[in-house]
Amino acid sequence: MxxxxxxxxxxxxxxxxxxxxxxxxxxxxxxxxxxxxxxxxxxxxxxxxxxxxxxxxxxxxxxxxxxxxxxxxxxxxxxxxxxxxxxxxxxxxxxxxxxxxxxxxxxxxxxxxxxxxxxxxxxxxxxxxxxxxxxxxxxxxxxxxxxxxHRFCARCGAQSEAVQAGWQRACASCGAQHFPRTDPVVIMLITHGNSVLMGRSPHWPTGMFSLLAGFVEPGETIEAAVRREVWEEAGVKVGAVAYLASQPWAFPASLMFGCRGVALSREITIDPVEIEQAMWVSREEMMQAFAGTHPVLSPARKGAIAQFLLRNWLADTL
Structure with missing residues (x-):
């Protein structure tokens, strides 16, 4: 990118x-x-x-x-x-x-x-x-x-202490060493023709939609996680997947892997446990959303990698 x-x-x-x-x-x-x-x-x-x-x-x-x-x-x-x-x-x-x-x-x-x-x-x-x-x-x-x-050792339960200038915790009881946790998350710009797939969670502000996202599971590649999460959340099969950019997201401790993927169909079947709504948004509608003139849609929060990817998609700088 x-x-x-x-x-x-x-x-x-x-x-x-x-x-x-x-x-x-x-x-x-x-x-x-x-x-x-x-x-x-x-x-x-x-x-x-x-x-x-x-x-x-x-x-x-x-x-x-x-x-x-x-x-x-x-x-x-x-x-x-x-x-x-x-x-x-x-x-x-x-x-x-x-x-x-x-x-x-x-x-x-x-x-x-x-x-x-x-x-x-x-x-x-x-x-x-x-x-x-x-x-x-x-x-x-x-x-x-x-x-x-993480004040207590995950191995024996004893209280640990910070070492390595705050970048490690050591357990004096069992000798275990613990390191700051970062959770890998895929967030994906899924397109079909001139449209991008958007979804929303129920606790978000009214009208706010963002790109679909989900945690990478153990033993899973980034590409596989993209395809699995889109299928689980929206019932959309994804073909080609490519990495674009990453963002550390300290809410509380994730590393967002921004990817793009090509949908193999436009039919959507959401999992209501995962998301509240999903829809295809055309490039023209997304431009309206970024301009603040769309009657319903609000883009992802400024500063989030979702808006970063969407803005570059609109500008053709992916």
């Missing part, structure tokens, strides 16, 4: 400084900044919500963070950058139903931070951030979430 790494969360050429992960003393002595998250929401500059806040290592708010620090990488000026999760704080006006939801527009201000610094949902701000900030935020969110959900 001609512009594969221009997808959101990709292409920032971050130096992850992996050679330092075994040198905690060197990390501790190096100049570094902290990217701060709370409830999975990164701290960004308001009102634009277009820049990650870099917190200095001596800031008092860091006393309220979890013990796990994740070394994200090394910046161009040589300074390291870490990620930490703020814990033990909950503002009074938080709506639990909205937090980390599909349409979370809430912002939270911590009393120790500047008024112009707020925690905001990453899906809301991901297209406003620079490619570097977007990659840092997505990496931080995914790895810190992994630490929260």
């Amino acid at each position: 001609r512009h594969a790494e221009t997808v959101t969360f990709g292409g920032s050429t971050l130096d992850r400084a992996a050679e330092l992960r075994r040198r905690p003393e060197e990390i501790a002595q190096a100049p570094r900044d902290i990217v701060l998250l709370w409830q999975g929401k990164p701290l960004v500059e308001a009102p634009g919500l277009d820049r990650l806040v870099r917190v200095p290592v001596d800031h008092p708010v860091l006393a309220q963070t979890a013990p796990e620090a994740v070394l994200l990488g090394r910046q161009e000026d040589g300074r390291l950058i870490e990620a930490r999760e703020l814990v033990g704080w909950m503002p009074e006006d938080v709506d639990p139903a909205q937090m980390n939801s599909f349409v979370d527009t809430s912002e939270q201000r911590h009393p120790l931070m500047d008024d112009a610094q707020v925690f905001a949902e990453l899906r809301r701000v991901m297209t406003r951030l620079s490619p570097r900030d977007a990659e840092l935020a997505a990496t931080a969110k995914a790895v810190l979430h992994w630490h929260v959900s």
Whole structure:
């Protein structure tokens, strides 16, 4: 694909400084900044919500963070950058139903931070951030979430500890080593003639449709997963399949493999357990949707690989 790494969360050429992960003393002595998250929401500059806040290592708010620090990488000026999760704080006006939801527009201000610094949902701000900030935020969110959900050894049940600058957990009881989880997902632009196959889940906003997607199963190739998922969800057989681009998707921890495939028929039979609706959308209708003039259809969320693939399909740059 001609512009594969221009997808959101990709292409920032971050130096992850992996050679330092075994040198905690060197990390501790190096100049570094902290990217701060709370409830999975990164701290960004308001009102634009277009820049990650870099917190200095001596800031008092860091006393309220979890013990796990994740070394994200090394910046161009040589300074390291870490990620930490703020814990033990909950503002009074938080709506639990909205937090980390599909349409979370809430912002939270911590009393120790500047008024112009707020925690905001990453899906809301991901297209406003620079490619570097977007990659840092997505990496931080995914790895810190992994630490929260994998505190105990999957082999013996004992509590494990973070090692390797946050990129591994070690069990002192049985010696097991655990690594951050990434779930492979295929998302596919399936075409038949001048139309593309679109579907929607019942919890999405009214009118929103996206490309079909599903997890890759153990022992399965990407191509086989594309054909299986389209058949299971929409009852459509797929012939030729080709890889296009990938996107790390930290909600909570997936790697999206964007593919294109050619449908062998147009007949649709959905599995209502998998999706609520599926339909063929012509190129002309999709252009209307992107322009905001379609009477029913809304395109996939800006910043998601689904919209990236659709936009390149419309522009004939796949």
